[in-house]
Amino acid sequence: MLNYAFRGVERFWFPLRMLSLQSFADINMEFRRMQIVRGLYQVGGDMNGITFDGQDAGYRDGNSYLLEAPEGLVLFDAGCGDTLDQIFANMAYWGFSPDDIKVCVLTHAHFDHAAGAHLLKKRGVKLIAHTNTAEAVAAGDERCCGYLYHKTFTPCEIDQCVEGGERVDVLGVSLDVMHLPGHSMGCTAFLFDWEGKRVCVSGDVIGTLLDGHFGWSGSFDFDKEVYLESLIRFSRIDTDMMLPGHGMIYFHKPRRRVEEAMNNALIEWR
Numbered sequence: 001m002l003n004y005a006f007r008g009v010e011r012f013w014f015p016l017r018m019l020s021l022q023s024f025a026d027i028n029m030e031f032r033r034m035q036i037v038r039g040l041y042q043v044g045g046d047m048n049g050i051t052f053d054g055q056d057a058g059y060r061d062g063n064s065y066l067l068e069a070p071e072g073l074v075l076f077d078a079g080c081g082d083t084l085d086q087i088f089a090n091m092a093y094w095g096f097s098p099d100d101i102k103v104c105v106l107t108h109a110h111f112d113h114a115a116g117a118h119l120l121k122k123r124g125v126k127l128i129a130h131t132n133t134a135e136a137v138a139a140g141d142e143r144c145c146g147y148l149y150h151k152t153f154t155p156c157e158i159d160q161c162v163e164g165g166e167r168v169d170v171l172g173v174s175l176d177v178m179h180l181p182g183h184s185m186g187c188t189a190f191l192f193d194w195e196g197k198r199v200c201v202s203g204d205v206i207g208t209l210l211d212g213h214f215g216w217s218g219s220f221d222f223d224k225e226v227y228l229e230s231l232i233r234f235s236r237i238d239t240d241m242m243l244p245g246h247g248m249i250y251f252h253k254p255r256r257r258v259e260e261a262m263n264n265a266l267i268e269w270r
Contacts, residue, residue, distance in 0.1 A: 035094070036241070036249060037195045039068035043090040044079045047208065047246045050090065051083040059208075059216075060149060062113040062245045065201060066091060067194070070172030072102035075125070076190065076201045077245070078116030080149070087116075101125050103170055107203025108184045109136035110145045110219065111153055113245060118156035126159045128170065130179055133186030134158035142220045143184065164188070180205045180234055182227020183215030189234070197240035200254065204245040205234060206261050211247070213261040224269045231262040 034042045034050065044051045044064030053060040061083045067074040073096060079087060088098040104120050106129040107113055114137055117127055129137065136143035140155030162168055164179025176191040182205075189202045204215035214227070235258045242254035250257055 036065075036243070037197065040194055040199070041066045041068075041091075041094060042243070042249070043075075044077070044083060044087045045246065046083070048248065051079065051086045053080055053083055059246060060112055062110070062204070063243065063247075065243050066096065066101075067173065068096075069170065072171045073100045074170055074173065075101050075104045075120070076243070077107055077113045077203070078104050078120055080112050080151075081116035081119055081154075084116050084119055098123065103128060105129070105170065105175070105190055105201070106133055106137070106158070107189070107201060107245060108187045109133045109143055110184060110204070111149055111151060112145075113203065114144065115146070115151070115153055117158075118154040121156050121159075127156070128160045128162060128168070129158045130177070130186045130188040131161040131163060132179075132181070133184075133188065134161045136184075136186060136221075143186075145219060148218065162188075178234070178237070180230035182223055182230045183217075184219050185221040185223065185226070187215070187230070191237075191239065198238070199241045199243065200237070200239040201243045202234075202245065205230065206242070206244060206258060208244065208247040209250075209257070213264040215245070224265075228262075228265045228269055231258065231265050235259045235262045 042050060042063060043066045046053050046058050046061040051061045061080045062077050064079050064087055065076040103126045121127055138155055138157050140153045144153040146153040162177045164177055166177045168175050173192050178189040180187050180189055187203055187205055189200050189205060191200045207213045207215060239254050242250040
């Protein structure tokens with residue numbers, strides 16, 4: 001008999017009993033080497049086993065994405081720092097050297113997304129982030145949430161600060177900056193066109209699929225009212241792919257997921 005898993009309106013089919021242990025190992029290895037579309041890869045993230053920081057399917061290491069831009073490699077989010085060698089190993093499978101990372105774009109300042117930034121900066125990587133995120137990363141204070149992981153956030157300076165509404169050229173790719181505070185006050189989505197698709201790197205603005213609708217609410221600068229306004233604005237945006245801060249990528253009508261999150265916020269937060 002096949003196993004099925006259901007939750008809400010989402011339906012997933014897992015023919016688990018048809019797979020051997022070796023098949024699971026092979027699948028896990030391929031996940032670690034995941035190409036999303038040509039020139040765009042997921043190279044970090046412990047929720048789906050691409051990296052590992054001591055907990056299976058955890059929230060200790062956010063998703064990191066690698067873009068093969070015309071003028072060099074762009075990394076979106078730096079992870080927790082302790083998995084950077086794993087990220088580099090996943091890059092190496094596709095023939096990429098960490099020496100070719102020219103820019104790292106941070107979605108927000110939380111430890112699982114930004115704690116590796118200081119290590120990249122030491123390698124000469126240019127760091128880009130929203131002004132609020134830049135302030136938090138430079139301070140390394142509670143806004144970076146090291147306390148959640150019982151670790152110390154190493155601060156560093158962001159090289160280029162951006163604001164919501166800007167369009168910035170990053171190694172030959174135009175990034176549209178959408179500031180979406182609430183989960184943290186620096187939360188930012190970055191949108192760009194790639195391979196004929198509108199792509200959004202959304203960080204933790206939307207909760208992990210099958211595990212809630214919103215980003216974690218324990219941050220020092222979490223704000224429900226501001227978050228709701230951000231969700232309303234985000235729900236008006238059409239994209240083809242949404243690359244979240246944790247868990248699975250949205251390949252089919254991501255706006256539906258954002259609208260679902262907004263609807264639940266309207267119900268729960270007013």
